[in-house]
Amino acid sequence: MVLRRFAELLFPKNxxxxxxxxxxxxxxATCVVLLEAARADTxxxxxxxxxxxxxxxxxxxxxxxxxxxxxxxALAAREASxxxxxxxxxxxxxxxxxxxxxxxxxxxxxxxxxxxxSGHEDGLAHQLRNxxxxxxxxxxxxxxxxxxxxxxxx
Numbered sequence: 780m781v782l783r784r785f786a787e788l789l790f791p792k793n794x795x796x797x798x799x800x801x802x803x804x805x806x807x808a809t810c811v812v813l814l815e816a817a818r819a820d821t822x823x824x825x826x827x828x829x830x831x832x833x834x835x836x837x838x839x840x841x842x843x844x845x846x847x848x849x850x851x852x853a854l855a856a857r858e859a860s861x862x863x864x865x866x867x868x869x870x871x872x873x874x875x876x877x878x879x880x881x882x883x884x885x886x887x888x889x890x891x892x893x894x895x896x897s898g899h900e901d902g903l904a905h906q907l908r909n910x911x912x913x914x915x916x917x918x919x920x921x922x923x924x925x926x927x928x929x930x931x932x933x
Contacts, residue, residue, distance in 0.1 A: 805873040806839050808866035809882060810853035812907065815863060816886040820897040830892055834885050867910035879911045880921055887925040 813834060817827035828850075836846040860866070870879060886907060890900040908918040 801873065804869045806835070806849060807853055807856055808869035809838065810835050810849050811857045811860075811866045812863065812870065812882060813885060813889060814850070814853050814857060816889040816900070816903060816907075819890070819900045819903045820893075821899070824893060826892050827889055830885075830889050834888075863906070863910055867907070871912055876913065876917070879913060880917055883907060883911065883913065883918060883921045884925055887922050888928075891925060891929055 810831070813831045817823050817831050832843070832846045832850060835841065835849055836843065839846075839849070841849065856866075870882065874882070883904070886904060890896050890904070904918060904922070908915065
């Protein structure tokens with residue numbers, strides 16, 4: 780069930796119920812993938828949380844309250860699921876390869892937000908590459924792009 784504020788901001792009233800439902804599923808799936816990245820190293824830092832919130836707010840044009848609600852729903856959805864396939868399948872149906880690469884770039888940004896890349900994080904990146912039907916060069920190009928951004932910021 781979509782929380783009221785999140786639904787109001789993400790789904791204009793003039794859209795069909797099917798369109799609204801599809802957008803809801805894609806937003807939720809994207810947030811779950813980003814949360815999985817943030818929690819891959821068994822810690823979910825405030826920096827990672829903030830990055831996930833900022834990313835979903837920007838991607839789905841949500842205010843901070845709606846982004847928090849989406850995050851809460853995504854946490855519950857992930858806890859109720861045994862794997863990521865359902866979420867990545869939703870993304871695969873809705874997004875083009877460049878849009879999926881943008882998600883992988885955000886995953887790398889989350890991984891590097893604490894300054895290190897753990898083996899669990901790297902493994903998850905490769906798992907997501909497979910689940911999102913991306914190839915290895917796309918994964919590595921996304922990683923290198925993010926690393927370059929990080930170097931330029933420091």
